Amino acid sequence: xxxxxxxxxxxxxxxxxxxxxxxxxxxxxxxxxxxxxxxxxxxxxxxxxxxxxxxxxxxxxxxxxxxxxxxxxxxxxxxxxxxxxxxxxxxxxxxxxxxxxxxxxxxxxxxxxxxxxxxxxxxxxxxxxxxxxxxxxxxxxxxxxxxxxxxxxxxxxxxxxxxxxxxxxxxxxxxxxxxxxxxxxxxxxxxxxxxxxxxxxxxxxxxxxxxxxxxxxxxxxxxxxxxxxxxxxxxxxxxxxxxxxxxxxxxxxxxxxxxxxxxxxxxxxxxxxxxxxxxxxxxxxxxxxxxxxxxxxxxxxxxxxxxxxxxxxxxxxxxxxxxxxxxxxxxxxxxxxxxxxxxxxxxxxxxxxxxxxxxxxxxxxxxxxxxxxxxxxxxxxxxxxxxxxxxxxxxxxxxxxxxxxxxxxxxxxxxxxxxxxxxxxxxxxxxxxxxxxxxxxxxxxxxxxxxxxxxxxxxxxxxxxxxxxxxxxxxxxxxxxxxxxxxxxxxxxxxxxxxxxxxxxxxxxxxxxxxxxxxxxxxxxxxxxxxxxxxxxxxx
Numbered sequence: 001x002x003x004x005x006x007x008x009x010x011x012x013x014x015x016x017x018x019x020x021x022x023x024x025x026x027x028x029x030x031x032x033x034x035x036x037x038x039x040x041x042x043x044x045x046x047x048x049x050x051x052x053x054x055x056x057x058x059x060x061x062x063x064x065x066x067x068x069x070x071x072x073x074x075x076x077x078x079x080x081x082x083x084x085x086x087x088x089x090x091x092x093x094x095x096x097x098x099x100x101x102x103x104x105x106x107x108x109x110x111x112x113x114x115x116x117x118x119x120x121x122x123x124x125x126x127x128x129x130x131x132x133x134x135x136x137x138x139x140x141x142x143x144x145x146x147x148x149x150x151x152x153x154x155x156x157x158x159x160x161x162x163x164x165x166x167x168x169x170x171x172x173x174x175x176x177x178x179x180x181x182x183x184x185x186x187x188x189x190x191x192x193x194x195x196x197x198x199x200x201x202x203x204x205x206x207x208x209x210x211x212x213x214x215x216x217x218x219x220x221x222x223x224x225x226x227x228x229x230x231x232x233x234x235x236x237x238x239x240x241x242x243x244x245x246x247x248x249x250x251x252x253x254x255x256x257x258x259x260x261x262x263x264x265x266x267x268x269x270x271x272x273x274x275x276x277x278x279x280x281x282x283x284x285x286x287x288x289x290x291x292x293x294x295x296x297x298x299x300x301x302x303x304x305x306x307x308x309x310x311x312x313x314x315x316x317x318x319x320x321x322x323x324x325x326x327x328x329x330x331x332x333x334x335x336x337x338x339x340x341x342x343x344x345x346x347x348x349x350x351x352x353x354x355x356x357x358x359x360x361x362x363x364x365x366x367x368x369x370x371x372x373x374x375x376x377x378x379x380x381x382x383x384x385x386x387x388x389x390x391x392x393x394x395x396x397x398x399x400x401x402x403x404x405x406x407x408x409x410x411x412x413x414x415x416x417x418x419x420x421x422x423x424x425x426x427x428x429x430x431x432x433x434x435x436x437x438x439x440x441x442x443x444x445x446x447x448x449x450x451x452x453x454x455x456x457x458x459x460x461x462x463x464x465x466x467x468x469x470x471x472x473x474x475x476x477x478x479x480x481x482x483x484x485x486x487x488x489x490x491x492x493x494x495x496x497x498x499x500x501x502x503x504x505x506x507x508x509x510x511x512x513x514x515x516x517x518x519x520x521x522x523x524x525x526x527x528x529x530x531x532x533x534x535x536x537x538x539x540x
Contacts, residue, residue, distance in 0.1 A: 180317020
């Protein structure tokens with residue numbers, strides 16, 4: 001029985017006090033605390049276990065990320081003096097959620113009541129990494145020391161624990177891409193001599209720390225160290241990064257190396273309290289009132305080749321890094337699957353130390369992985385709306401009479417990269433404000449990548465105008481496929497680009513002050529955790 005008391009508020013939705021939410025988090029009760037602002041304002045200040053669910057995308061994200069419709073969902077979020085939470089709660093109620101509440105007093109009340117707020121994204125994982133380093137004294141080397149090893153052609157292997165696309169953007173010279181969950185499985189193929197030094201890097205600190213400590217925890221015989229402060233530290237040291245590298249760890253793993261990795265993963269998973277379950281018993285975890293997330297932690301390519309029905313793909317390193325996104329219901333159960341009995345165990349060992357109830361699926365026959373390809377996102381069908389083809393839209397725009405306005409609801413990054421000439425960038429939740437910045441046309445044509453989000457936005461727009469509202473068939477992808485002209489840059493921003501927070505570790509063109517400020521922020525996370533008191537971390 002939940003200890004979270006609810007009190008009547010607005011006619012439709014009860015409220016939950018900030019202290020009651022904190023108590024639920026401390027007691028490991030199931031709760032989804034969701035911030036419905038765009039990512040940038042979310043990243044400026046939010047509670048530790050708040051998950052970002054922009055109001056603009058609720059219909060697209062809710063069912064997959066909060067799979068149980070009777071989950072306790074607590075909503076907050078204010079934009080430009082407007083409380084978005086009641087709108088979001090109404091959407092969630094329409095999606096079938098039966099226990100939707102508003103955070104009493106919103107974020108302001110959380111802060112005024114002594115609640116800690118955190119900056120940046122994926123904060124639970126990043127703060128956990130700092131706790132791990134402090135508790136286990138994870139070894140590390142400064143950028144200058146690593147550069148000296150490279151220059152002297154020392155016996156050293158550098159492995160990059162980020163996603164492959166991040167590695168390709170910028171990497172340490174000579175580094176090989178080995179995303180986090182792959183490290184224990186594959187590092188012996190790269191460094192078969194136990195005397196070879198292994199250095200693990202990421203862009204900042206977290207995945208370097210977790211990757212290095214994974215190798216230590218799994219009993220890798222090699223000397224191991226993290227690149228202190230990752231590519232940020234490398235850049236601040238004035239050293240050059242590579243761009244466009246493509247080195248990957250060998251796909252094949254020898255039986256001996258796999259067995260060694262399996263033993264190490266099993267030992268640390270057992271110590272962390274990870275439990276194991278057979279496929280035939282899996283449904284027993286789906287008890288009333290319990291959310292169960294099922295993740296296949298292998299690579300996307302392996303997942304597409306064949307996976308268990310009901311499992312989503314979440315490569316292990318990224319799952320540990322982005323747990324708040326993948327599993328926003330704190331207190332839920334997590335089941336992990338792989339095909340080697342290594343990656344799930346290592347991933348599970350970290351999630352268990354972060355306070356999750358984790359189960360690893362016992363090995364199954366390859367034939368059980370009967371589904372192939374990517375998993376389609378679950379979501380409701382949008383209301384019917386009239387559509388227009390690319391040729392007709394091109395003719396209307398070519399007329400140049402201002403009768404047609406194109407509204408693009410894609411991400412701002414995609415919009416800047418390429419969009420239909422003359423299209424306006426609009427954040428759906430801020431549509432009313434955006435319309436005030438756009439000359440009134442006779443018709444609006446809505447688009448995004450595929451026009452799926454645009455179809456939901458069409459219903460919003462029809463409530464705000466008596467102009468004709470249409471959706472572009474196939475979205476901007478269809479326009480591109482037709483070979484029609486494109487435009488790039490911030491040509492017509494009807495909404496500010498708040499849909500994405502720019503990470504200080506994303507590239508080398510960030511100011512040095514921002515990079516150093518990010519590192520200083522990470523160093524201060526342990527003190528914030530102590531003040532907050534809801535983290536539930538324990539390091540074994």
